[in-house]
Amino acid sequence: MLRTTLLAASRAPRARQVIEALPPTRAIVRRFIAGDELDEAVAVTDELVGAGRRITLDHLGEDTRDAAQAAGTAAAYERLLAALKETGLAERAEVSVKLSAVGQFLPQDGERIALDNARRICAAAADAGTTVTLDMEDHTTTDSTLGIARELRADYPWLGVVLQAYLRRTEADCADFSGPGSRVRLCKGAYQEPESVAFQGRREVDLSYVRCLKVLMGGEGYPMVASHDPRMIRIAGQLAEWRERKADSFEYQMLYGIRPEEQQRIVDSGATMRIYLPYGGEWYGYFMRRLAERPANLTFFLRALAGRG
Structure with missing residues (x-):
């Protein structure tokens, strides 16, 4: 409730x-938020990289109302990626993009606008020497987001996608996206979804997460284990060991500001630990979902x- x-x-x-x-x-x-401005985000990124973390930066802005605003968000990502290149942080910091922020659900040509803007961001990332991961939102966005991802991966095969274990479809999506070169961030999911499309109980979601992990760890891609749950972290490590995965063939991900001691433990173990680091003025929706999660x-x-x- x-x-x-x-x-x-x-x-x-x-x-x-x-x-x-x-x-x-x-x-x-x-x-939970690096700050409103780009220079604040770069400063926090530099601090976290110095502490052995890798970073995925999210420029917050989900309520896109027109094509000009969507283009402005893409331009903000281009500035961010230019800053990462200039500061030498691009080697250890990538960006996460919500397609809704770059026009996905605008009433006219939303998917085309989002694809064009995401392509701009991917080109800037390639120039900076880093990567992009497409975030996932509620279940109504999944088909559109994965369709755009497939188009982008034709030119940018390193493009990552987020899959949410609480959706009943996700195990099959993991199989589709577990091939060579793929990058999949697996999370549990943070939106309120109907029972027809999503598991409702914690145990059901956990079991789905483990099934999805097995698919990704057994695949040929690069699994990104996004969880703060100690059990899921232990299971992921065990699955990686069983599959004889090297430490650089997968990574753990956590949100900025949550379980920093566990983040450090993972770094000290020799595994890759990436922090999801949001910044920008449109922080309200993100902040409320973090309160709802834990x-x-x-x-x-x-x-x-x-x-x-």
Whole structure:
């Protein structure tokens, strides 16, 4: 019930106004967001790279209303990738892109606009010497996103995609995207989905995650294990060992600001640890989904409000 309420609040303009107006909110958000500006994101990236992490940067902006705004988001990614190239961070930092932010669901030619803008971003990434991963949103975006991914991979075979284990279709999608050169970030999923398309119980989602992991670890691609769950991390390591995968043939991923001690443990073990690092002014929806995902995040937020109120 709490998760449902928070996810509903993530899409409610009135709730957004209230939460963004709370004086301590922005300071608390900095636990999960690198900042509003590009230079802040680059500074945090540099700090995390210095601590042995790799990074995937997400320029937040999901409510795209017209083609000009979509093109502006693509331009923001081009500036980000140019900065990564200039600072020498591109070797250890890539970008994550939500296709909705670059025009995917505009009423006229949305998919074409998103494909063109994503192609611009991929070209900038290739020039910088890094990669791009396409984020996934709710289940209504899956076919469109994977279709665009297939088109882009014809020219950029290193393009990564995100698959969400709570969707009933995902095990089959993992098989489709587990071939040579593929990069798949497997997460559990953070959207409220109907039972007809998604597993509802935690145990069902966990079992699906493990089945999907088995497919990816047994494939010829590069699995990206996006989880904060200690059990899933242990299982992923065991599957990689059984498949005799080298440490550089897969990676773990976690969100910025969550379980930093575990992140360091993974780095110290010699495995690859990548941090999902969002930045930008449109942080509200992302922040609310992080609260919905883990009760500990909401507890942290409420305690901070109480302490700063």
